[in-house]
Amino acid sequence: MSKNELYRKTVAEIDLSALAFNVSQIKKQIGPKCEIMAIVKANAYGHGDVLVVKKLEKLGISYFGVAYVEEGIRLRASGVKGKIVVLTGGQKPDVFEALHRYYLTPVIYHEPYLKAYDLFCRKKKKRGKIHLKIDTGMNRLGIVADQALSVLKSLKKYKNLQFEGVFSHIANAERPSHHNQEQILEFKKMVSHSSVKFKYQHLANTGSLLNQFGIEMNMVRPGLALYGAYPLSTLRKKMKLKAVMTLKSEVIQLKNVKRGDYISYGYTHQFKRDGCVATIPVGYADGYMRFFSNKGEVLIHGKRAPIVGIVCMDVFMVDVTDIQNVSIGDEVVLLGKQKKEHITVEDLAERIHSIPWEIFCNLSDRIPRVVVQGRSL
């Protein structure tokens, strides 16, 4: 979408040069022999999967991780040529035809589906690539420890499969703990018993990358770091990254309020002094959560303006009493930089006991994603 087609000035700017910077920072960390599987599921964490993947392809990334088959099909339909690994929804027989048709690589984490996919590939007269997922303690997805050993030892019998990758997922990578080390040791021990050689072994997500473990393997799976965000604000010092998304809007109404007045649904905020409020055209229908009611902040004229009252479906209000000369049409930054101030996704998440992933993924399709190259619209 171009700037001219924006009738509401609420937009998520996607800075592709920041994406390129983050890729180069990750590459520096992992070295030349390690491959990146860019995690682009959930619409590239709300950044726009097609535009993100097309840029990543230009930057030389050739592996992409999605959660579900539909996400992979969408990328293929947009002309993405790279390898697409379906992390969650790619192992059941009813999706095998789609995997085949769209050149998608399944992750298999349930033994009977190894046999089923082997059989399917034999019928198609091809050797189908797979990544095998092992559960090393998270109890989410993966072949559990007491079965993994025998499965790994038996892989040789699947003549129609190509064992491209084996991996596990760390449950608490952002916080250094003995659990992380135990998961890594368990993974290495199990893989050492495999009867086939995997091209790639991988463990590291953003938390592992920042805390520097699991990066000795030959593939990493960053999501959040690509988008210039950190799992926790305390991890910012570990690696310099640039935020890819800036969420912006404008002031659409200004009102004077009197001491004792209330604002928005439910009378949850009462003014302690005479003042001025600005209405911003963003609401929970845009994924700007109601939890920000009376808690969030935005930037106007480079100053922080607190949200007052309940966030509505299409708008919310901020107190601009302490900001000089605010006018209708003035730029409002909900996420990102304005002059010397910066609202990061980690700050936003921590304010409402959420996580950066959730803040990004919540942003709805109603907000246009507009590409910029290192500059503001």
Ligand SMILES: Cc1ncc(COP(=O)(O)O)c(C=O)c1O
């Ligand atoms: C299996 C798997 N690998 C990698 C990632 C990327 O994690 P992060 O965004 O923390 O880098 C995810 C994200 O949820 C995941 O589920």
